[in-house]
Amino acid sequence: MYDIIGDVHGHADELRNLLKNMGYVLKDDCYTHPKRKAVFVGDFINRGPKIRETIILIRKMVEKGSAFAILGNHEMYAVLYYLRDIEGKYYKKRIPKYQLLINQTLEEFLPFQEEFKNHLKWLRTLPMFLDFGAIRVVHACWDDKNIKLLRENITEPKITKTILREIALNSTKFSKSFWETCKGVDFQMPRDLLIFDEEGRPHRSFRMKWWDNPEGKTFKEVSMESRFELPSYTIPRELVKTRSPYPANAPIVFFGHYSLVEGFGIIRDNVCCVDSGVSRTGRLLAYRWKGEVKLNESNLIFNDEDV
Numbered sequence: 001m002y003d004i005i006g007d008v009h010g011h012a013d014e015l016r017n018l019l020k021n022m023g024y025v026l027k028d029d030c031y032t033h034p035k036r037k038a039v040f041v042g043d044f045i046n047r048g049p050k051i052r053e054t055i056i057l058i059r060k061m062v063e064k065g066s067a068f069a070i071l072g073n074h075e076m077y078a079v080l081y082y083l084r085d086i087e088g089k090y091y092k093k094r095i096p097k098y099q100l101l102i103n104q105t106l107e108e109f110l111p112f113q114e115e116f117k118n119h120l121k122w123l124r125t126l127p128m129f130l131d132f133g134a135i136r137v138v139h140a141c142w143d144d145k146n147i148k149l150l151r152e153n154i155t156e157p158k159i160t161k162t163i164l165r166e167i168a169l170n171s172t173k174f175s176k177s178f179w180e181t182c183k184g185v186d187f188q189m190p191r192d193l194l195i196f197d198e199e200g201r202p203h204r205s206f207r208m209k210w211w212d213n214p215e216g217k218t219f220k221e222v223s224m225e226s227r228f229e230l231p232s233y234t235i236p237r238e239l240v241k242t243r244s245p246y247p248a249n250a251p252i253v254f255f256g257h258y259s260l261v262e263g264f265g266i267i268r269d270n271v272c273c274v275d276s277g278v279s280r281t282g283r284l285l286a287y288r289w290k291g292e293v294k295l296n297e298s299n300l301i302f303n304d305e306d307v
Contacts, residue, residue, distance in 0.1 A: 001037075001290050002036065002135065002286075002289045003038050003039065003286050004035055004041065004135075004145045004254040005039065005040050005041065005277045006161065006264075006284060007042065007072065007259065008043070008048070008054050008058070008278065009044070009047040009279050010041065010044070010046060010047055010050055011279070012048070013047070013050065014282070014303040015054060015303070016031075018286055018301070018303035019031045021305060021306055022288065023036075024038070030203025032061075032064070036288075037065075037067055038068070038286075039067065039068045040067060040068070041137060042073075042139040042182065042257070043073070043074045043256060043275075044058050044069075044072070044074075046104050046105050050113065055119055060124075069126055070127050070128060071126045071128055072257065073179075073182045074101065074137045075126075077101045078105060078123070079120050079123055079124060079164065080164060082117070083161065083164050083168060086165070093101075121158070122184075124158045124159045125157060125158045128154065128178070129142070129184065134252065135252045135289055137254045138253065138255050139182040140170055140181065141185055141210040141255070142246065146180055147181070149178075150174075150181060156254050167179070181282075182194075184207050184208075184257060185207070186207060186208065187205060187214065187223075188205050189203070189204045189205060189206075190239060194230070195228055196226065196228065199252075203228060206224075206226045207224040208222045208223060208242070211245060211253075211267070211268070213243050214235060214240050214243065215237070218230075218234050218235065219233070224260070225258065225261065225263045246270070250270060250271065251270065252272065252293070254273075254274055254287060255274070255275075256274055259279070260273060260277055261277050264285060265285070265297070266297060266300070270293075270295065271295075274287055283302045283304060285286070287299055
């Protein structure tokens with residue numbers, strides 16, 4: 001059985017406490033459980049105070065068979081930071097956001113640059129999603145069409161540089177599917193509607209509930225706990241791009257990514273967000289799956305709780 005763990009973001013101490021609470025034991029410098037395996041939903045790096053310790057801990061668990069892990073968007077930013085185009089020029093010069101988002105990780109690994117590059121090679125061997133049959137794990141969004149494209153395009157044991165270049169430029173159907181899988185779905189606002197946050201910055205899009213159909217709902221109802229106020233009136237029909245809801249009879253799907261403060265946990269009987277925003281709340285969440293076909297609140301556990 002599996003313990004699905006939310007975005008750790010460099011919070012190694014909270015991760016150790018969570019693993020201990022769930023009965024994992026440190027043996028030969030690796031946390032293991034006699035009957036269960038951990039599953040990390042991505043975003044191990046950035047934000048927290050112990051990024052290097054976190055990635056070493058998770059990597060050892062994966063390599064020794066006591067855990068699975070998938071890629072999050074933060075790991076992808078780090079991988080793409082060192083990527084060169086076919087002329088040998090770094091993509092980071094064209095896409096500066098990669099460095100901006102991983103500056104904290106780069107700074108912590110400054111004395112360990114060769115080690116960091118080795119970690120980046122390892123990250124390229126991790127999958128974008130896991131499908132165990134009865135449960136699925138993805139970083140931000142499960143869409144069957146996107147998953148199909150990922151299966152068809154990523155066929156090597158390690159993501160190739162050719163694939164990485166396509167992802168970096170983000171101009172193909174596959175690359176857009178890739179980013180939607182690890183970053184989610186954005187609802188695009190019309191040109192004449194700007195939303196301002198508390199600091200006065202304008203926004204033209206917001207993260208939306210990808211498992212739901214936005215038709216007939218308000219902007220606020222469609223939003224994934226937006227950090228700025230959204231209109232509470234129904235979205236005009238001409239703005240809605242109808243989505244197929246995640247089927248109620250589909251396998252349970254777990255995801256992270258959204259750094260939620262209130263809306264994490266069980267969303268529907270078969271939809272669960274395990275990212276409890278540890279960098280903001282200090283609480284790291286896991287779901288202990290025991291074979292059930294409907295999610296159960298009693299299987300949620302935090303780093304500051306006992307089983």
